[in-house]
Amino acid sequence: MMSSHLGAGSEQPPRVEGKVRLYRMKYCPFAQRVSLALTFKKIPHDIVNINLRDKPEWYMQINPEGKVPALVDLNGEIVVDSTAIVNYLEEKYPEPALCKKETIKRDLELLEHYGKILKVFFDCVHRKDTRPLKTAVDEMCTYLVEFEEELKKLNTPFFTGDNPGMVDILMWPFVEKAKCLALIYKEPMDFEKEKFPLILKWVSKMKEQEFVQQNAISYETFAKVAEASNAGNVNYDAI
Template sequence: MNEKHLGKGSTNPPLSKGKLRLYSMRFCPYAQRAHLVLDAKKIPHDVVNIKLSDKPDWYFERNPLGKVPAIEMESGDCIYESLIIADYLDEKYPQRLLHPKDPIQKAKDRILVEHFSKIPTNVYKLFHGSDIDPLDDILTDLDLFEKELTLRATRFFGGDVPGMLDYVIWPWFERIDAFKIVAPEKFVIPSERYKKLKEWKETMKEDDAVKVTYIKPEIHVQFFNSYKSGNANYDILVK
């Protein structure tokens, strides 16, 4: 998982028999969604990391958009986009279903995912400049999740164990502490306003699937700073 990221001039390793191939980038929150689902469901897979600033030509044959994540099957079929991948994996591999069985609850969780999609956009605006300060919008959207967790009165949005909603929003919560380090004057989250989310965040850190991909805030900051400087160090974690 922490292997060197492949760029132009590289060769794609052969597929492993009996395993899916996940194309990823170690610091990408969208790719982390796919990692979490694969690990939560214990689906055999290998990982090929892609250097997004210098993508290999062969990667566009797997994903014409050139983004991560993408997964490739032994058949050669490829699918991409994090939520599409998550849905596919949950349907294809029924062990430990992550989506709610109740269609109404599944739909409601989907609506929450749509609401959450505004948060990454506003975080990007916060760090890259915007005519309007987006922090209030971020906090308002977080209020929705604080309220929802309170109403459900469960440890996780999925109940006693994390479900799909927990996993697809987690990558941005993992990065909150890094955001606070990078821009403490901009990214101010009043902890008393989000008691349930704070408890949820600490409990999620103990989940086995989360532990597999978890990166400490200081390492996220190192990558963020290298990316911002125009020379992203994708291989910080390569030993």
């Protein structure tokens, strides 16, 4: 695994035989989605970290947009965008399964609705949302109600059933880092826990999963990355 973040002027590391390659920024929650899926499915892979502030020239040939994550499969096929990559892995490496055919339509609907939460979250992370933090958190909670109700209807610990699946994996990196907003804003989040008992149980169950623990990124660390990035002086290898 490549630990330091490669930047302009660096050489592209040679592929490792028999391993899928993931290009990422270590603290990127979208890339973390892919890491979770790869670990869950036990797919042999290596990781190359990319300096998003000073991107390697060669990386633009892999993803011309210069974004992470990007996955290069054993056959050289390149897939970008975290959701697209996880869907690709589910199709190419179907066991263990991340979704059920009978629920895939609802899974996709939930993930589409989750995008509303992500928009508010990242606007707050990058201080583009000028509202008080409580107002933004209250808005996210109005969207989160649907997910609380979904768990109640399913009567299962995870959104995919008795084991984590696609919805759980694609949601998790942002839930794991939610408390970073209190550090970024330097004020309490005032999250009304009593309204979301099943979500909180889900969080506890996710934290118990070995594949989640192996890919954990603390909200404190993520807050440091976000603040440094907002200030324009982030050094990914020094955090």
